[in-house]
Amino acid sequence: AQRVTQPEKLLSVFKGAPVELKCNYSYSGSPELFWYVQYSRQRLQLLLRHISRESIKGFTADLNKGETSFHLKKPFAQEEDSAMYYCALNKGSTLGRLYFGRGTQLTVWP
Amino acid sequence: DTGVSQDPRHKITKRGQNVTFRCDPISEHNRLYWYRQTLGQGPEFLTYFQNEAQLEKSRLLSDRFSAERPKGSFSTLEIQRTEQGDSAMYLCASSLVISGYGYTFGSGTRLTVV
Helix, strand or coil, X not given: CCEEECCCCXXXXXXXXXXXXXXXXXXXXXXXXXXXXXXXXXXXXXXXXHHHCCXXXXXXECCECCCCECCEEECCCCHHHCEEEEEEEECCCXXXXXXXXXXXXXXXXX | CCCCEEEXXXXXXXXXXXXXXXXXXXXXXXXXXXEEECCCCCCEEEEEEECCEEEEECCCCCCCEEEECCCCCCEEXXXXXXXXXXXXXXXXXXXXXXXXXXXXXXXXXXXEEC
């Protein structure tokens, strides 16, 4: 069965430090992976999708099918990056049900 | 179009009462999703529609939950005979069918059952 695991519930770094939020998945097919972010008092919003291979707000994520991972990385964290981050998996070639991880709360200290 | 709208933002109800939530998606989006989120957990899938057709419903969803999208535009989620365990944030999202663009979420409806 498909599953998304975010092993860290909480992650704290200092401003300017590199940050990596881990996401592992289990799915036998070819998944589509997303990162969503929720800033304080705001709605969930799409941050990254692996298919686009883009960098948003300095964040990147590479799909590693061998390790079944989709870790989110940023070389220099900023205070405004403090938020809840969710990794999500789509099974099909069209967008349907997403399977979410439990989320990682990132805190960036000044 | 101001995005995905959900109404009400908050709902407090007594156990055993029925509640109904509404979601208005982005007009160009033909898929609409309902999720539930409790503290410390990621969004949990409930059901989704393509236009007016309900394509999938979670097996975890009891018969007390029902959702409709009668004209393929807005959707309603009804919970009958609410229980304290139903207390959660109910999220609505919409999307295109084409993969790769992800969902657009609403702000959610927070339900508290007392």
